[in-house]
Amino acid sequence: xxxxxxxxxxxxxxxxxxxxxxxxxxxxxxxxxxxxxxxxxxxxxxxxxxxxxxxxxxxxxxxxxxxxxxxxxxxxxxxxxxxxxxxxxxxxxxxxxxxxxxxxxxxxxxxxxxxxxxxxxxxxxxxxxxxxxx
Numbered sequence: 001x002x003x004x005x006x007x008x009x010x011x012x013x014x015x016x017x018x019x020x021x022x023x024x025x026x027x028x029x030x031x032x033x034x035x036x037x038x039x040x041x042x043x044x045x046x047x048x049x050x051x052x053x054x055x056x057x058x059x060x061x062x063x064x065x066x067x068x069x070x071x072x073x074x075x076x077x078x079x080x081x082x083x084x085x086x087x088x089x090x091x092x093x094x095x096x097x098x099x100x101x102x103x104x105x106x107x108x109x110x111x112x113x114x115x116x117x118x119x120x121x122x123x124x125x126x127x128x129x130x131x132x133x134x
Contacts, residue, residue: 010055010067012077017070018063021116022056023079025096025123051123053079053099059106059115067119071101076124097125
């Protein structure tokens with residue numbers, strides 16, 4: 001059984017801002033087929049790839065205020081795997097660089113659980129060979 005000793009977290013200049021409870025990245029690599037008079041699908045036009053994300057975290061302490069300030073100021077940050085001790089069977093390192101928040105939403109406050117803040121954004125730096133280590 002692997003040791004589950006890693007977590008995703010938001011970092012800025014090497015300092016952790018907040019752990020992430022839920023993270024959903026979405027990647028798009030659009031391709032448009034090229035047709036000719038002689039044949040269909042003779043090639044493709046490659047358009048710019050994009051990456052977006054949605055993340056949720058508990059709205060406890062200053063973390064949501066810090067992320068909101070990053071969003072309002074247009075400050076870029078990283079989303080990374082943090083490994084505490086030992087080795088993880090899936091990833092040792094993963095990094096989404098230069099992330100920007102495009103929207104934020106907070107849940108209602110209830111007496112039985114911490115509120116949850118959800119942030120959506122874009123990932124400007126992703127997919128480099130140095131960003132993923134298995």
